[in-house]
Amino acid sequence: MNGSDEGAGHAARSKRADARRNEETLLDAAAAVFVTSGVEAPVRDIAAKAGVGMGTIYRHFPTRADLIIAVYRHQVEACAEAGPALLETSATPHAALGQWINLFVDFLVTKHGLAAVLQSDNAGFDTLHAYFLDRLVPVCTQLLDAAASSGEIRSDLDAYELMRGVGNLCIGAEHDSRYDARRLVELLIAGLRRPH
Amino acid sequence: MNGSDEGAGHAARSKRADARRNEETLLDAAAAVFVTSGVEAPVRDIAAKAGVGMGTIYRHFPTRADLIIAVYRHQVEACAEAGPALLETSATPHAALGQWINLFVDFLVTKHGLAAVLQSDNAGFDTLHAYFLDRLVPVCTQLLDAAASSGEIRSDLDAYELMRGVGNLCIGAEHDSRYDARRLVELLIAGLRRPH
């Protein structure tokens, strides 16, 4: 919808070849650094890892959010697309919801510091926040609606709130062995069940 | 147990009068700044508000955690003490647990940024983390045990995990009107209910 291709699909050539190469390099470097040092790693580290100067990184990715989005876009897309698929293949909508949330939690928990940054109120991360929300809330809404109309869950919680709650529960899960975000999220989903 | 009085209760004189005055002033200033700018307000702001230099603030409160603890100690104590009280006055242990968690959530949600800082993995905040945990986890354990042995809830979640989860759910609740931490915490507690 934006970013890598220019839309009209013909004369999409505006970037110089070295620029595109550098963007690639930066994405790889950022991905690597994110794994080892988390998504809040110093910008200089990423630039160093990529072997480029500070200017280059800021030109390609004006905010850290842009970089994070670029690095994880594929996985977020995959998660978003898994929603409808799960709805079809799962026994019940509630099961689909549970599995999809699990997917999301796994994603967040394995990305060092991402959950924290997602909920950060720092301006500059709000485009990141917005991207995740835009992409995933509709999917979650669909699953939630399906589960609600099948009568399995209460319907007084909207997808936005659920997603934020799940995201929050994932914060800090990566370096605290006593804290299992998955379990708490399960509990939360269990709490959604309509009392019967 | 530490801090303001020297324990043995006789020759408790070690601090100079101006030092004690400054400590008071700093606490008041910090409390005020925390309200307006959150618990992550620049140290300089607090020093300025108190009308003291940087050295003074660091001498009295070597880490930000110390300052935060000092400012909120009374309220944390009150919360801790409310636990056993609620257990006696409430209809069921589960109800007591719910009310106590509510108390905790209200406390966190009204302290701008405190929940976030509580879960922060920054070294330097771990004494804050530890203080909250030391003080509140035993209380929560007591409530949880009571509710578990009365058969109201499943017993496979320990107090530590619950407290962390609740704390996490409170992050960012203060400036997002679409997100109601209390509701999600309720859901979590509902999820604790033993299926019957």
Add this chain to the structure above:
DNA sequence: AACAATACGGAACGCGGTTCCGCTTAGCAA
């Protein structure tokens, strides 16, 4: 009044994000 001990203020340092500008290089045209 003099003198330690204690405490104070704020300059200075380090780190990390961000900007800015002089230099380099890709891509094109003659």
Add this chain to the structure above:
DNA sequence: TTGCTAAGCGGAACCGCGTTCCGTATTGTT
């Protein structure tokens, strides 16, 4: 091939913030 220009690059420099350090001021005691 050679020149030219604009796109792109590197990294020094700047800013804000946490933290340290030390010369100075204050307290309380003799």
